[in-house]
Amino acid sequence: MRPRVPERIADLEVIEMSERSATMAAVVCHGPRDYRLETVAVPEPGPGEALVRVEAVGVCASDLKCFHGAPKFWGDGTRAGYVEAGVVPGHEFVGEIVELDYGAAQRWGVAVGDRVVAEQIVPCGECRFCRDGTYWMCEPQAIYGFKRRVNGAMAEYMVFTAQSRVHRVSQALAAHHAAFAEPLSCALHAVERAQITFEDVVVVAGCGPIGLGMIAGSVAKSARRVVALDRNPARLDLARKTGATDVIDITSVDPIEAVKAMTAGYGADVYFEATGHPSAVGQGLQLLRKLGRFVEYSVFGAEASVDWTIVGDDKELNILGAHLGPNCWPKAIELIERGALPLDGICTHQLPLARFEEALDLVASADRSVKVSLLP
Numbered sequence: 001m002r003p004r005v006p007e008r009i010a011d012l013e014v015i016e017m018s019e020r021s022a023t024m025a026a027v028v029c030h031g032p033r034d035y036r037l038e039t040v041a042v043p044e045p046g047p048g049e050a051l052v053r054v055e056a057v058g059v060c061a062s063d064l065k066c067f068h069g070a071p072k073f074w075g076d077g078t079r080a081g082y083v084e085a086g087v088v089p090g091h092e093f094v095g096e097i098v099e100l101d102y103g104a105a106q107r108w109g110v111a112v113g114d115r116v117v118a119e120q121i122v123p124c125g126e127c128r129f130c131r132d133g134t135y136w137m138c139e140p141q142a143i144y145g146f147k148r149r150v151n152g153a154m155a156e157y158m159v160f161t162a163q164s165r166v167h168r169v170s171q172a173l174a175a176h177h178a179a180f181a182e183p184l185s186c187a188l189h190a191v192e193r194a195q196i197t198f199e200d201v202v203v204v205a206g207c208g209p210i211g212l213g214m215i216a217g218s219v220a221k222s223a224r225r226v227v228a229l230d231r232n233p234a235r236l237d238l239a240r241k242t243g244a245t246d247v248i249d250i251t252s253v254d255p256i257e258a259v260k261a262m263t264a265g266y267g268a269d270v271y272f273e274a275t276g277h278p279s280a281v282g283q284g285l286q287l288l289r290k291l292g293r294f295v296e297y298s299v300f301g302a303e304a305s306v307d308w309t310i311v312g313d314d315k316e317l318n319i320l321g322a323h324l325g326p327n328c329w330p331k332a333i334e335l336i337e338r339g340a341l342p343l344d345g346i347c348t349h350q351l352p353l354a355r356f357e358e359a360l361d362l363v364a365s366a367d368r369s370v371k372v373s374l375l376p
Contacts, residue, residue: 020098023201025376026088026155027356032069035089037354043151047163048107050100052116056175056350057153058092058182059372061208061276064363066146070301073146083146089153090374091120091145092182093147094175098157108166117181117333119165119297121324123151135165136189136326154356156376167329170337176350177336177343180209183371184332184341185325187213187274190297192328193320194270196221198356202243203227203259203268203287206275207235209346209371210297212242213332216341219243223270225262241342256287268292278304290315297322327335347371 026040043053060125064074073083094117097110105111108227119127120140123135130138143153150161169178187210196202202223204214207230218226220243227246236247243248246262248255259268267289273280276298284294294317311317325332335341349372351359362369 006267009011024156025353026151027090027353029066029083030085031133033067035067035356035360039354040088040155042157043159043250045099045101045159046162047101048103050104050108050116050166051098052095052160052376053091053098054095054153054156055092055115056094056156056179056373057090057376058089058176058179059359059363059374060092060183061210061363063091063093063145064360065276065299065301067360068301070299072299075354079322082141087146087148088153088155088158090144090154091143092102092179093117093144093153093158094169094178094181095158099108099178100190104160104162105195107162108164110166113151115169115171115178116160117167117169117178117329118144118160118165118347119325119329120144120182121165122161122163125163127368134326136324154155154353154374154376165329167333169333174335174343174347177372178345179373180341180343180347180371181329181332181337182325183209184213184216184335185328186210186297187325188217188323188328188332189325190214190272190274190295190322191217191221193322194272194293194295196217196223196270197368199224199261199270201225201227201263202272203255203284204239204272205229205280205284206259206273206277206298207232207239208274208366210348211272211274212238212275212341214245214371215239215242215244215298218270218334220335220340227259227262227268232243235289235370238342238345238370241345255283259287263289264307266290270295273298276300278302280365282306285310285315288315289319291317291320293320295320295322295341313328345370347373349373350375352376
């Protein structure tokens, strides 16, 4: 039986502190290449918040780039740092609610014992973007696992703050599969940005977790052909299982020539960049037809330099960015729950929290892993 929702604010459903330790294990980010497993206090939820026991947390490529000191996170001469030292990382997660009050239960439609995910961003609700409905571009941009006020999920427990956007997930799923809702929602948002039509030839560069999600989303949009590019045969095999009509090993086949051969010399209608490698940007500009759509969804560790004449004078391309997974979480959860992706193959490694350094090393090795998760 599903736990009841409390009827008044004073009527709390809680697990008493005596039933669990007052401390927990957590990974704490102190700076680039300085992540430590520590014993910290179990966080206390405030009004309208929920305490969640973390079941699984995915390790994202952005976590790896943050660990290695990428300018997006730690700043450089052109931008300020984003991440705050002392934060608990982890923005791809699923867990069980163990404590919440009436306000949180009513707002999210959840109860103690429910399995839940939360969107990675905690919108402020007050900036111009939140007010006009584009909450994923919230100016303060508080994302779980990068700001101390929204500590992430590389811990035994975490707090969902009152502004969080929470979704229930089936208890029948493996925890590391349920946590895949975050990268899949991101991929689906990129697909929405591309405005795919039935006649489109879509090319996805990079068959990691995001790229595979883009393939699944493009298939769901009924694109005419979905072409996957990668240098890893195992990942290309996963791309086929996810629905790609064509796969190209870029170590042995020129992808630009191959795609043009498929399209009577014109080029692809849509190109998704999901590698984070600078060379994939120029590749996409060359591979697209005139008036094509280029969708960028990567965090780069180095600058990408291209000939912008191709964008304007040569092809009049549409360059589209994509950020997070707004309004795509319900669809992502639905696809996972009905088995639309080969998640047993995609979710390659599950490790205990204490092995977080090994998990980061695995993410860095595309030949050995696809999606790596920690199980606190």
